[in-house]
Amino acid sequence: MSNLAGKVALVSGSGRGIGRAIALKLAHHGAKLVINDLDDAPGNAVVDEIKALGGEAVAVNGDVTKPGFADNFVGAAMDKLGGLDIIAKRDAEANREVFRKVVNISSLAGLYGSAGQISYSAAKASLIGFARTLCKEWGRYKVNVNCVAFGLINTRLTQTIETKQATIDVAGREIKVGIQPQVKSTFEKMVPLGRGGTPEEAAGAVYLFCAPESNYISGPDHSGGRRFADVRRRLAYFVGIVKPTPPCWRTMRICPRFSTSNANS
Secondary structure: OOOOOOOEEEEOOOOOHHHHHHHHHHHHOOOEEEEOOOOHHHHHHHHHHHHHOOOOEEEOOOOOOOOOHHHHHHHHHHHHHOOOOHHHHHHHHOOOOOOEEEEEEEEHHHHHOOOOOHHHHHHHHHHHHHHHHHHHHHHHHOEEEEEEEEOOEOOHHHOEOOOOOOEEEEOOEEEEOOEOHHHHHHHHHHOOOOOOEOHHHHHHHHHHOOOHHHOOOOOOOOOOOOOOOOHHHOOOOOOOOOEEOOOOHHHOEEOOOOEEEOOOO
8 A cells, every 4th residue: 555655754763662663554555754763773673674665764863852853853854755845746746735744642641640650641741732732823734733642552661560570771771661460451451442552553543644534634632442431530541542632742753744753662
């Protein structure tokens, strides 16, 4: 399938987990990718995967918060992949409405809060207001802005803690990850489908808002599954509900010639 052929996508945090799955999904549908990861090895590995599939990709690895990164990230799309601005393809698409896409990655923690994750929850909540505002400001330019808020997705961060808690290295810091088996089991029981999602299933939700079929979807509070009973009146945990609700540049995966992020979970 190639309904994203000719599109150029920036996907930050795409060396692992959900971000990697999104990058591969977009590449499978014909998009050209600019890959990013904090570490060189996983970012470059995803580029190699895409090229092995016959796709086109380049890597701009490093910390997205560093001065000058944004210029380098967008510059790679413009200089190496033929552009990120839809105007670059105007001649081939004359007399047609052309839409650009911005898809951000939030979380149910941003919608309802999550005990012990105040910074994470606040950052994810900011994406929702950001997207709702951006869709109103950029709609006149035919830019669709959406946000996907994930619940329980099975990645290295949500792996079950066995005898010893796993750790990951983030910029030289050792970070403990994982969820106690009883807690994870409880989360899974709260999911309407009875289990956590996979990174590939999460990528499918992002792809939906990158595809032409979503040209008239922008900004509203989308729900990909029925929430557990009375959730608004009880504590909200990470549950496996895909809830696209409007987007932070910092956690933005950038869709075809467009945008998206925070995909490193």
